[in-house]
């Protein structure tokens with residue numbers, strides 16, 4: 001089921017200028033949402049330094065972030081706002097990003113908050129030292145500095161500490177265990193749905209809703225990380241069998257292709 005429209009442009013986070021990839025969690029949420037609704041899209045990457053420069057001018061929004069979606073109604077910024085826009089335009093009772101009702105929307109909102117705070121805050125500890133160093137390695141000190149400012153309060157000491165810690169495999173394993181403990185919540189939700197004979201996605205539907213997209217974003221961002229394998233250590237770990245099957249199901253049904261050309 002693909003909607004017959006010109007592909008929309010989704011702007012995501014790139015590591016280098018001109019690279020049409022997304023390494024951050026948030027634009028993946030949008031990719032899953034659009035894919036689930038059968039809305040065609042094309043990804044365009046923007047580096048941090050351009051988001052706070054030419055992209056502000058391009059969108060006319062001094063507070064623009066990615067994801068941003070270019071639509072016939074103008075630019076829509078923020079993964080939640082994009083989900084609401086896509087649901088209003090393309091959602092149906094059979095495929096609704098919010099499960100077709102207010103209760104479903106409340107569940108998606110809760111999962112979105114849980115994913116970005118409870119889960120994401122712990123994933124970020126493993127993600128941040130990699131991203132910062134990748135931006136530096138690309139010669140993009142300005143993006144690295146802006147990332148540090150927005151996500152780690154600008155503390156050079158904090159990022160230096162994380163970089164040093166992340167070189168110790170025991171520290172990485174311990175932090176991966178913290179993330180896996182968080183994901184037991186998702187494992188239990190999937191087990192409860194299975195037990196009740198419901199669909200294989202988090203809201204018990206047979207297609208991903210925005211709650212699935214919100215958690216999946218952190219899986220996809222984990223897959224971008226190099227230096228240690230967070231898919232093996234977290235998402236495909238033997239202690240999370242239902243989670244590892246679920247990430248594959250989200251990718252299959254939404255068509256999200258989590259692969260990074262580096």
Ligand SMILES: N[C@@H](CCC(=O)N[C@@H](CS)C(=O)NCC(=O)O)C(=O)O
Pocket residue numbers: 013024025026048051052064065066067077078079080150
């Ligand atoms: N709540 C936002 C978060 C988006 C976000 O933080 N995006 C980052 C990249 S991963 C960004 O554009 N940062 C640029 C900035 O804050 O200046 C969403 O869900 O879309």
